Amino acid sequence: MLKRFTSLITKVAFFASLATVGSSVNAAVISFTDEASFSLSTSDSVLDTFNDLISFADGGDTLSSPLTRIIDSGSYDVDIDGIGVFIGSQSIAPSGEEYISNESVVDTITISNISGLPTYALGGFLFGSNLTPIAANLTATIFDLDGLATSLSLSCDLNPANCFFGFTSSVAIERLELSGDTNFIGLDDLRFANAAVVSAPASFYIVVLGAIALVLRRYKA
The missing domain is CATH 2.60.120 (Jelly Rolls)
Structure with a gap:
């Protein structure tokens, strides 16, 4: 279970980094x-x-x-x-x-x-x-x-x-x-x-919140 949780946390960090890089390049x-x-x-x-x-x-x-x-x-x-x-x-x-x-x-x-x-x-x-x-x-x-x-x-x-x-x-x-x-x-x-x-764009927070919700849902399962 711990290994599975750690894997999901890694995915959250990955998608969050993608959102951050995208906002930096565009500005x-x-x-x-x-x-x-x-x-x-x-x-x-x-x-x-x-x-x-x-x-x-x-x-x-x-x-x-x-x-x-x-x-x-x-x-x-x-x-x-x-x-x-x-x-x-x-x-x-x-x-x-x-x-x-x-x-x-x-x-x-x-x-x-x-x-x-x-x-x-x-x-x-x-x-x-x-x-x-x-x-x-x-x-x-x-x-x-x-x-x-x-x-x-x-x-x-x-x-x-x-x-x-x-x-x-x-x-x-x-x-x-x-x-x-x-x-x-x-x-x-x-x-x-x-x-x-400039604060992070709304899309960044949407990605992070969605990933966290996914982690919690799968962890409970």
Whole structure:
């Protein structure tokens, strides 16, 4: 009888592990185009508004690349093809403050060397820019530590606040790349976060409860 009971318990563990693996695989990377939904799906968010760069924006300056940003207790680098980081004025940024941009329309903005910051979610506002808002087709791509690349294409209108992008990942994010068509790229309110903890799906509990009921029924028999 004990051997039979042990065998049934092993089956419970096996089916439970199948349910867990299935839920993990299905939730590797999720992309967002809505700021509210992204916020509900993340935690421990750290925000970089670029507002400390106001003196450079007022002067229309370009800072050397890569530019190391220190926020909260961590840091990251902004690299724009090794050329320079243009600091935009407050006129079109979604937060009403400063933003960063590429100096040439063919340059890619890369966010990398992330240290001391949450790295399971990244988001922000991405928009076409030429000192005034421009409609643009832009792409945000994340690369995780497993080498997986996930892209999100955005058709941005003349209101930068309508062009939000975000990702959550079950694997830590290594870098973010931003590219465009024939327009300058504006980036504002970049946020680093953790993906919110998601409870096991209902199917998992159904499998476990069913297996337990089977064990009890056969054990009594």
